[in-house]
Amino acid sequence: MGAVFVGVRHHSPACARRVAAVIEEQRPAYVLIEGPADFNERMDELLLGHELPVALFSYSDAHASWSPFCDYSPEWIAITEGRRHGAEVRFIDLPAWHEAFRDVSNRYADAELRYTEVVDRLCAEFAVDNVDVLWDHLFESEDEPRGLDEYFDLLRGTATADAGDSAREEYMARWVRAAVEDAGDRPVVVVTGGFHTAALKARLDGGQNDGGENDGAGWPEVPEREKGASYLVPYSHARLDAFTGYQSGMPSPGYYQQVWENGSRQAADWLVESVATRLRRKQQPVSTADLIAAHTQAGALARLRGHANPARTDVLDGLTSALISEDLTQPPPWTRRGTLQPGAHPALVEMLGALSGDKVGRLHASTPAPPLVNAVQELLRTHGLDREGKVALDLTDAEALERSRILHRLRVLRIPGFERTSGPSAGGQPKMDEQWTLRPVDERLAALIEAAENGATLVEAAGVALERRSRNAGLDELSAVLFDAVLCGISSLSGEVQESLRSGVRETGDLGALGEVLSGVLGLWRHDRLFGTRRDPLLGKVIDAGTSRVLWLVEGLHGGPAPADPQRLKAMAATRDAVLHARTALSLDPADVAGVAIRVSNDAQAPPDLRGAALGLAWALGTEPDVRRVRGVEALGDWLAGLFAVAREEVLASPGLVGVLDELVSAMTEDEFLVALPALRLAFSYFPPRERETIAATVLAHRGVEGSVRGVTKLGVDPMVVAEAMAVERRVDALLVKGGLA
Template sequence: MTVTFLGVRHHSPACARLVADTIRSVRPAYVLVEGPADMNPRMDELLLGHELPIAVHTSYRDPERRHGSWTPLCDYSPEWTALTAGRDVGAELRFIDLPAWHPALAELRNRYADAEARYGEVTGRLCRAFAVDNVDALWDHLFEIEPADGLAERLATYFDLLRGDTEAGPDDTAREAYMARWIRAAAADAGDRPVVVVTGGFHRPALIRLAERGDRNWPEVPRPPADAVVGSYLVPYSFRRLDAFDGYQSGMPSPGYYQDLWESGPAGAARRLTEAVTARLRARRQQVSTADLIAARATADGIALMRGHPHPARVDVLDGLASALVSEAIEVPLPWASRGPLGAGTHPVIVEMIAALSGDRVGRLHPSTPLPPLVHAVLAVLGGPGEERLDLGGEAGRERSRLLHRLRVLGIPGVVRTSGPSPAGGAELVERWTLTDSDDRLPALIEAGGYGVDPQEAAAAVLAERIRGADLDRLADVLFDAALCGIGELTGKALDDLARAVGAAADLGSLGRTLTVALSMWRHDDLFRTGGSATLGMVVQAATRRALWLAEGVRGGPVPADLRRIDAMSAVRDALRHAGSSLGLDTDAALGVADRLAARQEAPPDLRGAALGLGWSLRGTAAADPARAVRGAFVPASAGDWLAGLFALAREEVLHAAGMLELLDELVGGMTDHDFLVALPALRQAFGFFPPRERHLIATRLIERRSGGASGWDLMRLEAAPELVAAGMALDGRVEAALRREGLITS
C-alpha cells in the first residue's frame, strides 16, 4: 500500500498548498482528513458551495453533561483544501476522527486547537534557537515565508521533534487508535492505489506507527448514549472568531493577513497588510502620512533582511508599522510578542493594527444548507429591525415579551431590552426593546439550536444550565429570567440543582436577595403568572431554613452594620409572616433561633438587633417585655449598628410600643459625648429605616417629652450639614477637656 501522511498545522496557508499540490499530484483513491466521522454521510452538504469561513457546530447534552464544539474551516485550512482537491481528482473523502461529542474530545471546544501549545518546552527551545518571540513567529519563519521546496520534509522533521517519544494522553491515544483504523481500512480497500492522510502534525508520528498493523475493517462510527441529544450543523463563521487575538486557540492569529498570504503570497500579503492598517487608521481620523508609510515599509524590509526572511513576515511588517506610527513610549509588550487576547493598556494604534490583521470577513452558508428547527421557529416570528413597545397588561404583549426574553437568555445578538420590569422594581407594565440586524445572529441561532427545537425549550435548557453553575448572587436573576421567559416551573434535575444551590449557600446576604425575589414573585406576581409557583415555594422554604442556620453561626465583634445581612433577616421575617402556614415553615423554630441569637454576645451587633426585631415582629403583642430586652441589649459602643438591625425588622413595633421611644431617648441621651460622636454615623443609618412621616412623628414626640417649643419639622431640618454639627460637637468636647485639664472650669 502507498499511504502519504501529511502532518499539518491547522489554518496554515503553506500546509494548505502542500496538501492540495500533493493530492493533485498523486491522485489518491482516498483522502482521509482529521474531522468528525459522523459528518461523512453529509459530505455533500459540507461542499455545497458556501462562502468560507464556516464551521461544523456540534452540540451534546445528556442529564449529566452539556458540550458544544466547533470544527472551523477557512479557505486556507489544509483540511478544506484536502476535501476540495480530493473531490476534484475523484477521490473518496472521509473524516476519520471521533465525533465531536465523544468523551475523548470533551475538553476541546475547538477540534483544531493545535497540540503544539501543550509542548511548550520543545517550541520554547526552538524559539530561542531561532531568536523569535513565540510559536507563531517561529512557524512563519520556518514555513510560511520560506520557499515551498522541501516543505514536506521540514514539516515532518518539525512535528517529529515536537512529538518526540512523548506518550500522548488517554484522549489523544483513543483518537489516534480510531483514526488508524480508518487508515488501515482505506489502504486495504485502495489496493495499489495511493491514500493521502491529512491530520494535525502532532498525530502524524503515531499514525504512521499504528497504521502498520491491526485489523483492516472499516470502523463503526460511535453512537451517542440513548439519553443524549446530539446535533451537528454548519454555521457561518467569521475571521473575528478565528483570531487568536480574540481568544481563539487555533494557533494562527490574524486570519485576514493569512487570507492575503494564501491569495497573494508573502510579498502581496505584506503590501496588503500595510494598506489595510493605513485605511483603518485613516477611517478613524488618525494621521498616517506617505512619509510614515515609506518609513514603515523600509523598516519592515530592513527587519526582514536582518531576520533572514526572503520577504517581510507578519511580525516584520507589524514591527515596522509600530516603529513608524507610534511615537510615544509603549507601556505594555507588543501583542504579537505573545499569544492570546489583547492586554489592558494596549496602545490604540496597535489595537487598530491588530483589527486590520484580523479582517472582517464573515462566512455565508449556501441557501440549501439544512438548519436546526429553532432557526426556522425564530425567523418565522422575530420580524425586522426596529423599536418595540410592549404592553404587558395584555396577553399579546406578554407573549411577545416571553419570546424576546427567551432569545435574550439564549444570547441572540440584536435583541436588546431597554426598559421593563426588574427583580427590585415595581410592577412595570411596559417593556421597550430594540431589534437590530446582526451577522452573528444566524450562527448564534444555529448554536442555540443545540438546546432545543423551539425558543421555550432552548431557553429552559439554558436556564437549567445557569442554575447549575450560578453563584448565589446570580440565582435571583436566573429565577426572574425564568419568569420573564414564561418558564415559572422547573422540574427534574434543574429543580434538584436549584435546591442544592440554595441548600449549600454560605453567604447570608446573597441568600437573602434570592429569598426576597423568590418570595415577592411567589406572593404577588400575577403579571408573569408565578404567584403560588411550586418552584418558587421550594426556594422560599429552603432559603428560609438555610438563612436561619447561617445567621446562628455568624460570629464577629462590633463592625459597621451589614445591610445585606439585615435584609436577609427581613426576608426571613416576611417569609415566615406571609408564607409560613402555606409552605409549612416552622415559626417556633425560627423564634428559638432569634432568641438565642439576640442574646449571643459573640454575634455582630446588627445581627443581634435584627434577631430581637425578628422575634418581636413575629410575636407582636405577645412579645414578653420588649423594653427590658432593649435595655439589656443596648451597648453604647455599638448602639447604632444594633439599632439598625432592630429598626429594619421591628420598626412599627418600636414606633407604637408604649414608652419605647422614651426609653430609646433615655438610652441615647445617657451616652457620653465621645460615645455619641463615635456612634453618630451608625445612629443616622439606623434611623434612616423610618420613612419621613415616621421620623416626623418621632421628632414630635421627643419635643413633647423635652417640653420644647419647636415643631417636629423644625427638629428634622438642620441649617448645617450633620457632618458639620458632629465636627462642632467634637470640637466643643476637646475645648472643654482642655479647660478642665488646665483647671479653668471645675463644674
C-alpha cells in the same frame, strides 16, 4: 502508488498552498482528510457555495464541538482542490461525539501542550518568543517554505500520544489502507495535522495491523450515535482568533487572510494601514512620519531576522516602536498567546483588532438546518418579533405574555439580538410590563443552530438549557434559574429546581446568598399571579427552610466592628417579609422569631449592622425598642444601616427615635463623623428622597427650627467631597497649631 502524506498546521496559509500543490502534482484517486467521517455522505453540503468561515458543528447528549474552516484552512483546500481534480474526497477521522473527543471542543485545535519541550528548544535555538512566532519565522514568511515534514517529525518524536490520539490514528490508518487498496496504481493524498502524520506513516510503512474489525475488509464502518446531529454553522474571524480564546493552530485570522490572498509582503503593508486607520477613527494621533517609521522598522527587523518578507511579528514590533513611546504596562500579546489585560495601550488594542479581522461567514440558502431554526423563525413571524425596534409588552395581556415567554426562551438560549431593557426582576416589586429591543445580528443563525443541541422546539431547548445551568449550581444561580424558568413559562423544570433550592438553603452557610434566594423566592410566592407561582407549595417550603436557616446563622454570628454588609442586611429584610407576608408557609411562630431577633440585638459580640437589623426585625414584628438603649450603641453608622434596612417604616413613624439619633450624630467629633460617614450614607440610602425629607422635617422640629427641608436634604456637591474637604481643613488646622500660627 500508495499514500502521499501531507502534514499540516491547521489554519496555515503555507500549509494550504502546500496541499494545493501536492494535489495538483499527484492527481490522486482519493484525498483523505482529518475530519468527521460521519459527515462523508453529506460532503456536498460543504460545497454549496458558502462564504467562509464556516464550521461543522456536532453535538450529542454530553458533548458539542466545532470543526472550523476558513479560506486558508488546509482541510478546506484539500476538499475543494480534491473535488476540482476529480478525486474522491473523504473525511477519515472519528466522529466528534466519539469518546476520543471527550475533552476536545475544537477539532482543529493546536496540540502544542503535548510537545512543549521541543517547541521550547526550537524557540531558544531561533531566539523567538513562542510557537506562533517560530512558525512565522520558519514557514509563513518564506515564498517557498521547506522543512515542514522534518518539523512535524521532530514534534511527534518527543511527544506521547494519549488514548484519544491512538484511537483516532488507528481509525484513520484503516481508511488509508482501504483507499490505497481501492486506488490501485493511482496515488492517495492524506491530509492530517502534522502531529498525526508521522504516526500514520509508521503504521502503514511498518505494516502494523491495528486490530480493527475492518482491517483488510474494505472501508471502515462509521460509528453510529443514538442521539445528536451535525450541521454547518456560520463562523467568524473573531471566533477563530487565538487572541480571543479559541485554541486554533494560528492566531490573527484577519492578517493571515491577507497573507493567503496577497502574500506576506502585501499583508505587511495592509496591517500598517489598517492599524493607522483604526487608531485615527478613535481620535488617536498617527502621523505620516509614524507610518514611514513603522514600515522602515518592520523592513529592518525582517532583514535582521533573516526573513525573505516581513513576518507578522516584524510588522507588529515595528508598529510598537513607532507608535508607543512610553513603557508598556504588559508584554505585547504576540509574545505569548492570550488576551489583552485591562489597561492595555490603545495601539495594542487596535493592532489586535486589525489582526483579528471582521469577516463573518454566511451559509448558502440551501444549507440544511435543525428543526429549531425553522421553529423559531416561524414563531418570530407569527408573533411579530422578526423586526427591528423596541417592543413594549403588557404582561397582563395573554398574547403579550406569550410573546414575552418566547423572548425569554431566546434569552436563556443566548440567541443574540433580543435585549430586555426593563421588566420583572427576582425579589423586586411586582412589575406588569416589559420593554425589549430587537435588532438583526449576523451571529443569530449560528447561535440558533448551536442551540439545537438542547431540543427541536424553543420551549424544549430552553428547558434543557436551564436544566444544564442548574446542575452543580450554587444557591444564587439556582434562584436565577428558577426565576428564568418562570419567565419562560416552563413549569416542568420548576419543581426540580425548587427541591434543589430547598435542599441548598438547609445546608448553606452563606448568609448573603441565602438572602438573595429568600428574597427572590418570596417575591414569586407573594406576587406572581401573572406567571402562576403565587402561593406555590414548593416555593413555600423553600421560604420556610430559608427563614429558619437565616435565624440559625445570625444567632451564631459574632465578630467585631466591621463595615455594614448589604447582603447580610438583605437576608434580614427578607426574613422580615417572610414572617409578615408568608406566615402561612412558615412552621415558625412569629413570637419565636421575635425572640431570636431580641437576643441578637442584645448580643454585644454580634456585628453592629446585624444588631441593628435584629432590633429592626423585632420592631417590625411588634416589639417596641427601648429608645434609651440606643444611646449606648457603638459603631452607630453600621448599626443604623442594619436598623434602617429592616425597619424603615417604623423609624419614620417614631419621632422620638429620630430625635435621639440626631442628638447622637450631633455629639460626634469631626473625626468620629468622618469615620462614620460611609456607613451613615449607606444607612440613609434605604430611604427614598421623599422619606429623607420626612426625616429632615422631624429633625428640624426636634431642634425647634423652622425652614424648608429641601435645603437640608439637597447638597450642591457630593457629600464625600465635603467630607474630604473637612479632613483637609482639619489637617491644615493641626499644622497651624503645630507651627504656632493658629
